[in-house]
Amino acid sequence: MTHAATAVPAAPKSAAQATVPARAPLLSVNNIEVVYNDVILVLRGLSLEVPEGEIVALLGANGAGKSTTLKAISGLLKTEDGEVTRGDITFAGERINGIDPDAIVRRGIFQVMEGRRIIGDMTCQENLRLGAFTRSDGAVKNDIDMVYHYFPRLKERTGLAGYLSGGEQQMLAIGRAMMARPKLILMDEPSMGLSPLMVKEVFSIIQRINRDLGVTILLVEQNARMALQAAVRGYIMESGKVVLDGTAEDLKNNEDVKEFYLGGGNEERKSFKNLKSFKRRKRWI
Amino acid sequence: MNFELLFQLLINGVIVGALYGVVAMSFVLIYKASRIVNFAQGEFLLIGAWTCWWLLTSWQLPFWIGFPITLAFMMAFGILLQVVVLRPMIGEPIISVIMVTIGLSIVFQALMKWIFGVFAKPFPPIFASQTMSIFGLDVQTVYIASLVVSLLIMAGFGWFFKYSKMGLAMRATAFDQQVAQSLGISVRQVFAMSWAISAMVSAVAGVVVGVVNGVSSALSFFGIKVFPAVILGGLDSVVGAVLGGLIVGLLENFAHFIDSQWLNWGNMYEIAPFYVLIIILMIKPYGLFGTKDIERV
Incomplete structure (x- = not known):
């Protein structure tokens, strides 16, 4: 598997992790x-x-x-x-x-x-317990506390999960994933x-x-x-x-990525018409 | 006005209503988990009652052995039915699935008549004393036992859905099958379990009614009576099913009272629940406790 940008040396920030020998x-x-x-x-x-x-x-x-x-x-x-x-x-x-x-x-x-x-018609706690459905060890209670440690505001919500705000629901979804270990x-x-x-x-x-x-x-x-x-x-x-x-790091600095995904890009703003033709020419492939 | 009769009928209503509630719960269980409207629910009662009766009379087993064997058999029966007949129907149009359950109902009905005959047969006596005295009223022991059994089953359901892992998994599956699978729940297993539990609980009700009235194919009439109860309470609400059952039981007996005192039309008690059903559905189309989804995006 070789792709275009893999050969470029990694930038300092992620270097520590990225250059770990390939397992x-x-x-x-x-x-x-x-x-x-x-x-x-x-x-x-x-x-x-x-x-x-x-x-x-x-x-x-x-x-x-x-x-x-x-x-x-x-x-x-x-x-x-x-x-x-x-x-x-x-x-x-x-x-x-x-x-x-x-x-x-x-x-x-x-x-x-x-x-x-x-699961909107269950409480937070029930949602979290369901996350641990596949587990049979006794540490589920501890893990619920651990999730509450990461997301303290979930602990205060005792009503149905369907009434949580979007952000809280996302936290609950992530917490539920953590419960499965x-x-x-x-x-x-x-x-x-x-x-x-x-x-x-x-x-x-x-x-x-x-x-x-x-x-x-x-x-x-x-x-x-x-x-x-x-x-x-x-x-x-x-x-x-x-x-x-x-x-x-490489992707962030890649001109095409900047252009299409990060916004901004290198030069002055292009008109939509130009952008489209540019896109057509350089469709990555 | 005959107050003693009224009182007697209302107690009757509570007892029968609790049984309706139990059967309605097991109906709702299947509906909630797999969205199947089970028209063969009444036949579960029938099969359970006949099985227990057969074990107790032909094999001369004592009740405390014959009854658990009946339950184990019904559990296996429920799983088998789901796996063999209804699993292949997953994803088929709802009307096909309904036709299948109606077909099952007819087949079982006929099968039971073929094996055990068309006449009602009494259970051997289970309790030592036939009547108990409560508040000066003589009440048959079986009625009290039936009420106790119904309440125990309801409490059991409550516990099961609130605290047990399988119960939570069933609720999750009812809410959203794809999410349930993403949590590691085997939806097939949940479906099979819901049929197993439903068949088992219906069998308990079947045995109780059988002990009170004798076993005959009239038992499967419960399967029809369950519809007003379930629709009244809201198709997908377990609490609603219990209350719906109680309401239908009480209504029947109250209608019977009014009919016998003043109207003398006869048979009022059989149709009264359906009239009330129509009225309630006009006011609350989802039933008393049926849920509309919480929407929040």
Whole structure:
């Protein structure tokens, strides 16, 4: 697997983490193809690797197939009539494609779905206990306290989770993922619909969880700037493929990424017409 | 006005209503977990009651052995039914699934008649004393036992859904199947469990009614009576099912009282719940306790 930007030396900030000698990655997705309803080809030969202990960002425009990638990994694709028709998904050395989603959770992959998807007619505590559904050890109570330690404001909310604010629901969704004690959390757009302040808070918590608990995180985001700040490395997707990958620093400094995902870019503002033709010429591929 | 009769009928109403509530709960359980309207709920009572009756009479087992065996059998039966008949129906149009449950109801009904005959058969006596005296009223022991059993089942349901892991998983599945799967819950297992528990609880009700009235295919009439109870309470509310059951039980007996005292039309008690059902649904289309989703984006 070689992509354009991998060879560029890493910038100082992430160097410590990024130059750790290459271990076998915790998760590797190798050249997968995903088809919905037997006819709609969504992913066409996507490959990516998530090393243990890192935050990896997966960026791309709407409809590029980011969420589909996460669902392919977590097995939830099955619930939407999708199927991995080619390629391998390997987690901790074992091939996991085609396995039922509940078995995948038991293996240590937990997806925080897009739009939070907390259980609205249950309390926070019940939601958290459900996060630990696959566990049978006695430490669940302790872990609930641990989640409350990370999200003190959830402890004050005793009513139904459906009445929480968007940010609180996102915190609950992340806390619920922590309850499963996963090795890898797949996070689908944690910033969706949140105020800029709340986005900052959520991202700092994601980083803290990664640091404190050693959980590996694969992060799908529209907010490329925040994602690249939090992540060690990133992948950029376009129409079902990875078109660019590298360390977060490299991606942040890449002219094309600046142009398309971070805004600003190098020169003066272009007219929309020019931008479109530019886009057509340089469609990454 | 005959107050003693009224009082007697109201007590009757509570006892029968509690049983309706229990059956309604097991109906709601299946509906909540898998969105299947189970028209064969009444046949669960019938099968449970016949099984227990058979164990107690043909095998001469004492009640405390025969009853648990019945429950174990009904649990296995519920799982088997779900896995063999209803699992392949997942994702099919709702009307097909309803047709399947109606078909099951007819098949079981006929099967039971074929095996055990069409006449009501009494249970062997279970309690040493037939009547107890409460507040100066002679009440049959089986009625008290039936009320106690109903209340225990209701308390059990309450505990199950609030505190047990499986209960939480069922609620999660009812709320959103995809999310439940993302939490590591096996939806198939939840469906199978919901049928197992539903069949088991219905069988308890079936045995209780059988002990009181004798076992016959009239038992499956409970399956029909459950509809006003369930719709009254709201299709997806367990608490609503219990209250709906109680309301229907009380209404029936109250209607019976009015009918026997003044109207003398006969059969009032069978149709009164359905009239009230229509009126309540005109005012509250979701039923008394049916939930509308909390929407917050």
